[in-house]
Amino acid sequence: MGSSYFYMEFLLAWVTLLKEAGFGNPALFALEYSLVPDAVYPTQVEETFAGYKYVLSIVENASKVCVSGDSAGATLILSMLLSISDHFDNHGQIPGLAVLISPWVTIISEKNKTSPSDYLNQKSLHLYGSQYIGTKASRNDPIASPGRCKDLNRWKRISPSQGWCFVFGSEEMLAPECRDLIAMLRNIGIQVDVHEELGFIHAWPIATLYLGTTKEGRLHELMVIVKMMKGRLAFEVEGDCLMGNQK
Secondary structure (H helix, E strand, O other), X not given: OOOHHHHHHHHXXXXXXXXXXXXXXXXXXXXXXXXXXOOXXXXXXHHHHHHHHHHHHHHOOHHHEEEEEEXXXXXXXXXXXXXXXXXXXXXXXXXXXXXXXXXXXXXXXXXXXXXXOOOOOHHHHHHHXXXXXOXXXXXXXXXXXXXXXXXXXXHHXXXXXXXXXXXXXXXXXXXXXXXXXXXXXXXXXXXXXXXXXXXXXXXXXXXXXXXXXXXXHHHHHHHHHHHHHHHHOOOOOEEEEEEEEOO
């Protein structure tokens, strides 16, 4: 758990489905970032930027890049985008699309309440969140905890050119904060596609790949994600690229 190797089957399945959907030559870059307690914020955000810069050095056209992550990996994608102007001289480096799977939008929030169905619980989540933020940052820091950013102009500036895609379960404890972010983005005119799976729990697209009993069931959520991506990214040329952040 917590390693890119754990996600290997998921990532290979994703690339295969992208090819079947018509993407000419999809490539996937998975970032192996430092975990708590070995490192705390902002180390992981800095590593995410390093990975993104590496991807751009290969693809060159940021509009071809889709950044993605699940859970804490999705948090790092949000953090990276919110601080992108601090690392680049212009906004031409903003990716074309962001796909967030069960994002941990606000690290410590009273809305992150334990669900009867989800395997996450509030006490553990808040403990992990406090450990990640560490002693030098505040839980209200908008980069460390993206849900704390209420600057609408900033969200407009850093939103990917082809918008956002959110995938999460209706029963997961992170759903309320996720819905709040989606509502805010839509209220300021940002394109947002949402797949909220009724009755599902945290990071189900990954879990179902390993727990599903049929091929169709195992790949269903990934197929939904690929369909959303195809609707946003109309590239059928060589060099399409994804950047993935896992937990």
